[in-house]
Amino acid sequence: MIHFDNVTKVYPNQSRPALDHVSVDVDKGEFVFLVGPSGSGKSTFLRLVLKEERPNSGSIHVAGKDLSKLSNFKVPHLRRRIGCVFQDFRLLPNKNVYENVAFALEVIGKPRRFIRKVVPEVIELVGLEGKAHRMPEELSGGEQQRVAMARAFVNRPMILLADEPTGNIDPATSIGIMKVLDRINRTGTTVLMATHDAAIVDSMRKRVVELEDGKIVRDQSRGVYGQAY
């Protein structure tokens, strides 16, 4: 599903590469934690999957497509197959829960009837039934992140990227978020989650890929966050 082959990424005006000859394979339906300290290359990894950045060398395949051969014109179609969740939720403050989720479908031109059918379903899936008409500011952080997950998942993507989704949320609420991610993963969606949260990684017992200074220092199935912590 995601295939990195000897990928190196150096940002302009920086001598040290953000990713240094990284090779990794993520299969369909896997749940993978991407761990490592700040600046280790986790975000760069996710940005490369989305083709927001281009690698300096190496090849990247996502959902069967060679990203170097994917024209800019077709990048939006790639992104429709990838859902994204961020630490800062990125909801539209002037739209309610339903509208925030529906927005993701409206802007890719889905018919209204389809939107009316699937949006309530996914709102229920993330555990926000009955809150469809709340505004984001009326929701807790955990609930806002659930809205963001609903929006990321509403188009049934093949891959869900989560960049520190529990970064702004207390540990108790984080468990709920992880349950939703797990539920999404069980539908067959590949989940790739970058995180600092050792407790969550340790409790989930999923595959762990650890980055340090842009290099993969560990790739372990059913792993924990790391001995050093």
Place this chain on the structure above:
Amino acid sequence: MRANFIFSEVWIGLRRNLTMTIAVVVTVAVGMALLGVGLMINSQVSKLTGYWSNKVEVSVYLCVKNSAFAACKNKNGVTQEQRANLEQTIKSLPDVEQVTFESQTDAYKKWQQQEVNQTLLAVTKVEDMPESFRVKLKDPDKAAAVANSLKGQPGVSNVVNERDLLQSVFGFMDTLRNVALGIAILMVIAATLLIGNTVRLSAYNRRRETGIMRLVGASNIYIQLPFVLEGLIAGLIGGVLAGVILIIVKVYIFESIQTYMAAPLGWDTVAGVISGTMAIGVLICVVASFITLRRYLRV
């Protein structure tokens, strides 16, 4: 693609930047109106040139008795022989189409009709009027050359190229046109920069929305279209205002000038100018929007 979604985005964008939108509309309107006025003057001048060029003649005035012209000093006017020679010379010139002779009596009659000064009319006699050859040319552009070659021939007091008289009128109109077009170009530059700024503001105001649109895989057209449509609508409103201004200019300025001008500017020309300037206005807005978008809206 859903039209009502796009249009609601456009409406929100225009409303959020109302002052900027007004600035764009006004600039486009004034710029395009000036461009239109320039084009209208241009076609008026070419119409006049076309109209007059067939009628413009070179007049060769002959010496009368006691003429004040240096060429005729101390002579008793043109002689029979000189006149005949001159007619031969003129007819032999390759560019000459037709020569008519205007006698003193004919000249006097013409002058009587035009002159309003009674004292002058009373003291002037037929013998004071000059005889002349009115020379019609095959190619009006050769008028200056013909006039020069006839100047200084024996018996000739003065040669008048009527073109020179019209030229000063045309020259004035040309200046007017150049000023209008010059200001129009400045306005177009101002409009382009203003649109750039408006789109930039708009893109900044909606960076959340566009960021999410990008993330969920909205196509570039879908993301950019609302911004481009904003520019297009502002340009269109400006263009319509410019059209109204041009119609007013045509009715109140060109119509009143046309009493003095033989070749009136038709409504068909005005319609052409209006649609042309409107198209240019819209085009500038759309292109400016696109260029700024490429800089401020990463897709």
